[in-house]
Amino acid sequence: MSSKTVKFRDGGVSGEVSLLGGMLGPAEFLLPNNKVVQPFSVAPWITDPTNMVDKIPPILRNMRGEWPCVPFGMPGFRRDLPLDWLQGLDSVESIKDEFIHGFSSNHEWTDISTRSEEVVLSIEYPSDHPVRKLTRNISVSNRNQLKFDLAIETDRQVALPIGLHGVFKLPKKPGGAKLVIDSFKKAHTFPVAVEPNSSILVPNQKVAKLERVLRLDGSSVDLTRLPLVDYTEELVLLELTDGNIKLQNYDESYEVVFNWDITQFPSCLIWISNRGRDYYPWNNRFQAIGIEPIAAAFDLGVVHSRNPSSPLKKLGIKTTYPLKGLDRFTYQISVNSIEGL
Numbered sequence: 001m002s003s004k005t006v007k008f009r010d011g012g013v014s015g016e017v018s019l020l021g022g023m024l025g026p027a028e029f030l031l032p033n034n035k036v037v038q039p040f041s042v043a044p045w046i047t048d049p050t051n052m053v054d055k056i057p058p059i060l061r062n063m064r065g066e067w068p069c070v071p072f073g074m075p076g077f078r079r080d081l082p083l084d085w086l087q088g089l090d091s092v093e094s095i096k097d098e099f100i101h102g103f104s105s106n107h108e109w110t111d112i113s114t115r116s117e118e119v120v121l122s123i124e125y126p127s128d129h130p131v132r133k134l135t136r137n138i139s140v141s142n143r144n145q146l147k148f149d150l151a152i153e154t155d156r157q158v159a160l161p162i163g164l165h166g167v168f169k170l171p172k173k174p175g176g177a178k179l180v181i182d183s184f185k186k187a188h189t190f191p192v193a194v195e196p197n198s199s200i201l202v203p204n205q206k207v208a209k210l211e212r213v214l215r216l217d218g219s220s221v222d223l224t225r226l227p228l229v230d231y232t233e234e235l236v237l238l239e240l241t242d243g244n245i246k247l248q249n250y251d252e253s254y255e256v257v258f259n260w261d262i263t264q265f266p267s268c269l270i271w272i273s274n275r276g277r278d279y280y281p282w283n284n285r286f287q288a289i290g291i292e293p294i295a296a297a298f299d300l301g302v303v304h305s306r307n308p309s310s311p312l313k314k315l316g317i318k319t320t321y322p323l324k325g326l327d328r329f330t331y332q333i334s335v336n337s338i339e340g341l
Contacts, residue, residue: 003062003108010117010140017119018062022109022136025065025167029144029254029335037254039247039335040065041167041288045281056281058106059099065167066333068150069101070131072163072294073301081191081300082204088309094302095158096128101165101299104134130158131323145334152327159320161296161305164265164331166258167288171251175225177289178250179270183242184210187270188312190298195233198276207236223272227287233276237298238268239317243331245291253339258291260331265293266318293331295321 003020015027025040043063045053053061075098079086099106109121118139125131137149152162170177187207193199200221202214212220213236221228223236243260245268271290278284297305297312297319304310305319312319321327 006111006113006119006121008113008117008119008138008140011143013140013144013146015146017121017138018064019108019111019121020062021059021067021105021107022121022123022134023062023064023067024138024146027065027146031144031254031335031337033337033339035253035337037252037335039168039249039254039256041169043281044285045283048281052280057100059101060281063167066148067105067165068134068136069105069163069165070134070152070160071095071097071102071302071305072161072296073299073305074100075301077301077303084311085191085304088307089303092303092307095130095160096126097302101163103129103131105165109136130154130156130160141332142334144336145332148329148331148333150329152323152329154323154325154327157322157324159306159322161294161302161319162265162321162323163269163292163294163296164260166291166333167271168247168256168291169249170227170287170289171249172227172287173251174227174229176249176251177226178248179210179224179226179289180246180248180255181210181224181238181240183240183244185239185241187213187239188237189213190235194235195276197278198230198232199234200228200230200232201234201236210236223270226272226289228272228274231275231284232272233274234270234272235298236270236272237294237312238270240266240268243268243293247289247291248338250338253337255336255338257334257336258293258331259334260293261329264321264329265295267294267296268292269294269296269298295319
């Protein structure tokens with residue numbers, strides 16, 4: 001099954017955006033060496049029979065590339081976490097949003113584009129939601145760069161977890177790509193196993209170097225070299241001093257550079273999806289890296305992110321963004337040749 005898409009082209013950059021979820025991808029970049037690369041992940045199940053795809057959450061039906069998540073995370077809140085994650089939860093006000101990564105990730109946006117060189121989409125939220133509307137503009141700048149403008153309109157001041165969900169292709173060969181994070185401070189693994197039957201990392205650990213992250217078997221693994229050998233699913237929250245991460249793909253000789261405002265999205269969630277889910281629609285066939293700038297407590301949702309007693313809040317990590325009526329966010333994704341590295 002495939003959602004309706006809006007296509008754009010400007011110079012050597014072209015692509016399409018799905019109205020379902022407002023998701024970008026695929027997109028092609030013509031590099032100065034005349035090589036064309038397509039860096040975004042597109043879920044392999046989107047061409048499965050409709051009667052199968054229609055049974056999964058809307059966010060997964062046409063999952064691809066990049067999209068905004070407002071609010072960021074899962075609906076409800078988990079209680080199967082370490083005790084320090086449960087303190088203060090019952091006093092936190094939630095909001096009514098039953099969808100993974102928010103209403104906009106699971107519904108169709110409206111195409112309001114006026115030029116073939118860019119895509120402009122909008123979506124209105126339900127009347128009982130504190131968010132009124134999102135508007136998303138995708139255009140080309142600097143020849144090989146996509147520029148994104150996101151406007152969030154709210155009916156009142158409200159602190160919510162928000163994030164950007166970038167999902168990128170990886171080579172088939174283990175270690176064939178590298179994450180380059182010059183402003184890395186430290187990292188935190190997910191409080192519990194992301195997938196109990198496949199996750200390999202020790203949960204709830206503080207990480208000083210991504211090159212040496214402790215595994216459950218007592219050894220360590222380099223999370224900067226991807227894909228990993230093991231079938232696994234992992235979530236790692238990065239503390240950074242600057243909003244800039246590079247993903248270098250050595251098999252195809254290009255790098256993706258993701259730039260954002262670190263004051264708006266103070267952390268970055270790294271989602272390592274390495275064929276670690278054996279149930280539909282994943283079926284051990286999805287391999288990609290999520291680079292997700294966030295103001296959120298992992299993907300744990302509104303209540304955990306707004307909890308002043310959460311372990312991340314106690315460390316001074318901002319896990320919500322104070323929306324003030326009309327807030328604008330600008331970020332960029334560019335693609336460069338790395339031949340010779």
